[in-house]
Amino acid sequence: MNHSSNTSQKQRIVIVGGGTAGWLTAAIVAAKHKVAMGECGLDITLVESSDIPTVGVGEGTWPTMRNTLKDIGLSEKEVFRRCSAAFKQGGKFVNWVNGDGDFYYHPFTVPLGYGRVEMAPYVGDIANFANATNFQQHVCERNMAPRTLNEQEYSSAQSNYAYHLDAGAFADMLRDFSKTELGVKHIVATVEDVAATSNEHIESVTLNNGMVLKADLFVDCSGFRSLLLGETLGESVVSTDGVLFNNSALALHVPHEEDFEIKPYTQATAQEAGWIWDIGLSSRRGVGHVYSTEFTTDERAEEVLRQYVGDKHGDLKARTIRFNSGYKKRIWKGNCIAVGLSAGFVEPLEATALMLIEISARYIAEQMPLPESAMPIVSQRFNKQMNYRWQRIIDFLKLHYIFNQRSEPYWVANRDPSTIPDSLKEDLEIWKYRGPQIADFSAAIELFPAASYQYVLYGMGFSPDFSLQSHFYNERDLADKVIQQNQLITQQKLSSLPNHRDYIEQWLAS
Numbered sequence: 035m036n037h038s039s040n041t042s043q044k045q046r047i048v049i050v051g052g053g054t055a056g057w058l059t060a061a062i063v064a065a066k067h068k069v070a071m072g073e074c075g076l077d078i079t080l081v082e083s084s085d086i087p088t089v090g091v092g093e094g095t096w097p098t099m100r101n102t103l104k105d106i107g108l109s110e111k112e113v114f115r116r117c118s119a120a121f122k123q124g125g126k127f128v129n130w131v132n133g134d135g136d137f138y139y140h141p142f143t144v145p146l147g148y149g150r151v152e153m154a155p156y157v158g159d160i161a162n163f164a165n166a167t168n169f170q171q172h173v174c175e176r177n178m179a180p181r182t183l184n185e186q187e188y189s190s191a192q193s194n195y196a197y198h199l200d201a202g203a204f205a206d207m208l209r210d211f212s213k214t215e216l217g218v219k220h221i222v223a224t225v226e227d228v229a230a231t232s233n234e235h236i237e238s239v240t241l242n243n244g245m246v247l248k249a250d251l252f253v254d255c256s257g258f259r260s261l262l263l264g265e266t267l268g269e270s271v272v273s274t275d276g277v278l279f280n281n282s283a284l285a286l287h288v289p290h291e292e293d294f295e296i297k298p299y300t301q302a303t304a305q306e307a308g309w310i311w312d313i314g315l316s317s318r319r320g321v322g323h324v325y326s327t328e329f330t331t332d333e334r335a336e337e338v339l340r341q342y343v344g345d346k347h348g349d350l351k352a353r354t355i356r357f358n359s360g361y362k363k364r365i366w367k368g369n370c371i372a373v374g375l376s377a378g379f380v381e382p383l384e385a386t387a388l389m390l391i392e393i394s395a396r397y398i399a400e401q402m403p404l405p406e407s408a409m410p411i412v413s414q415r416f417n418k419q420m421n422y423r424w425q426r427i428i429d430f431l432k433l434h435y436i437f438n439q440r441s442e443p444y445w446v447a448n449r450d451p452s453t454i455p456d457s458l459k460e461d462l463e464i465w466k467y468r469g470p471q472i473a474d475f476s477a478a479i480e481l482f483p484a485a486s487y488q489y490v491l492y493g494m495g496f497s498p499d500f501s502l503q504s505h506f507y508n509e510r511d512l513a514d515k516v517i518q519q520n521q522l523i524t525q526q527k528l529s530s531l532p533n534h535r536d537y538i539e540q541w542l543a544s
């Protein structure tokens with residue numbers, strides 16, 4: 035059967051892959067164009083194999099996911115019900131400095147006074163920056179929800195927040211909603227052959243049920259394999275080898291203990307040759323060890339993970355995932371764009387992958403339908419933006435490693451100056467004298483604001499020498515007021531916000 039014979043003036047998008055990337059892309063594009071109403075110029079088909087499993091991890095999001103889900107038309111309560119979701123208000127990094135129980139937070143809410151007064155020079159102990167300028171760390175340490183039951187769903191008026199979601203359930207929910215509400219066509223079959231007329235143009239994909247699908251745009255969401263962009267069009271990978279060392283992960287689903295709390299943040303605990311993520315859902319925890327096989331063995335990595343979760347979970351089966359850390363040089367090539375793992379992957383330390391999927395899908399939605407003649411321009415612009423974003427992500431992830439004082443070979447190698455990208459070295463050279471400022475991140479496509487860099491850098495104890503510009507820092511009164519105001523806001527939050535688990539249970543019961 036040749037679907038191209040089904041002539042219409044609509045442009046056809048074929049998405050290969052039904053993991054989170056495939057379904058999020060389908061949902062975002064279909065919702066934006068109101069495909070279900072049938073009047074737009076797009077036709078979207080998603081084909082996924084029932085024989086090739088999804089990666090099944092990826093449970094921490096960015097705050098951007100709130101608007102994404104809202105725009106798709108999903109009720110937040112429904113998302114919580116179906117995906118055993120919980121709130122995420124930031125990341126807590128434990129043992130990243132010297133491994134003796136030290137920790138710092140990267141909260142999602144910016145420091146108080148941000149954009150008005152540079153607070154760092156006025157905070158006595160720089161490592162205490164997040165605590166002195168932001169309430170969210172205090173709220174997280176007490177396992178509180180980001181809002182009260184009186185507030186509307188999706189309301190982030192009190193605190194910026196994201197989600198922890200069951201990855202499998204999330205893709206299933208997006209699939210059901212995309213099919214029933216958004217007009218996305220779904221084919222369960224395996225792509226067996228990809229016909230390309232050049233290394234810039236995919237003609238069609240042939241499925242194991244005999245169907246041949248043609249499209250104006252093919253979206254490669256086939257996961258690490260990158261069937262279309264990588265295998266067929268041969269696009270090369272920009273590797274992060276020598277900068278980010280991790281290439282493996284072991285993942286576990288850990289049942290909750292009795293009387294459990296749900297942590298409203300992702301905890302990343304540094305280990306001898308990697309780090310362990312701990313993500314609280316309402317139904318269980320997702321726990322995994324990300325590590326480098328250059329510095330440890332799989333057996334030792336599993337031992338470390340099992341020590342972390344404790345003996346009582348000794349019967350849980352861990353799943354090993356290998357990855358090549360890096361990203362495709364051209365993520366949109368000809369009539370093929372890769373979204374998700376097929377476009378690239380680096381260790382999930384700041385949960386950047388789903389956010390990049392949201393950005394890519396939104397870009398597709400904004401550009402399509404598109405005459406073929408304009409595709410080279412649009413793809414070139416996209417590639418330029420994505421290259422910049424990937425480089426910024428790599429720099430930001432590396433930042434978490436370079437001020438460690440740990441003695442294990444993995445950590446010593448991680449702080450070796452030869453492993454630090456030049457772009458990050460340049461930033462650090464400036465920040466030595468004044469710390470990261472908003473103007474350093476002025477690109478419209480910037481991902482992490484100066485606040486994120488401040489939380490991580492200062493949290494690790496990096497203290498700029500503010501003396502060269504001391505004449506700028508004559509706002510002690512204002513800064514003291516901000517610190518006092520933060521204490522007041524913190525007290526208000528601590529006395530009004532509910533416990534995270536209680537909130538979810540009561541909200542879902544109402």
Ligand SMILES: Cc1cc2nc3c(=O)[nH]c(=O)nc-3n(C[C@H](O)[C@H](O)[C@H](O)COP(=O)(O)OP(=O)(O)OC[C@H]3O[C@@H](n4cnc5c(N)ncnc54)[C@H](O)[C@@H]3O)c2cc1C
Pocket residue numbers: 050051052053054055056081082083084085086087088089090091092093094095201223224225226255256257258259261283285322355357373374375376382385386387388389
């Ligand atoms: C250890 C780890 C932890 C992570 N943690 C986070 C996190 O906390 N936050 C975050 O944002 N991201 C995280 N990620 C990334 C996140 O998991 C992925 O970005 C997300 O799941 C999207 O995956 P995907 O859809 O691209 O690929 P997959 O889930 O692998 O899906 C691939 C799809 O392609 C289909 N397919 C493949 N070949 C064919 C074929 N020939 N024919 C038809 N269909 C085919 C498969 O059936 C499947 O449906 C993590 C990743 C890893 C490895």
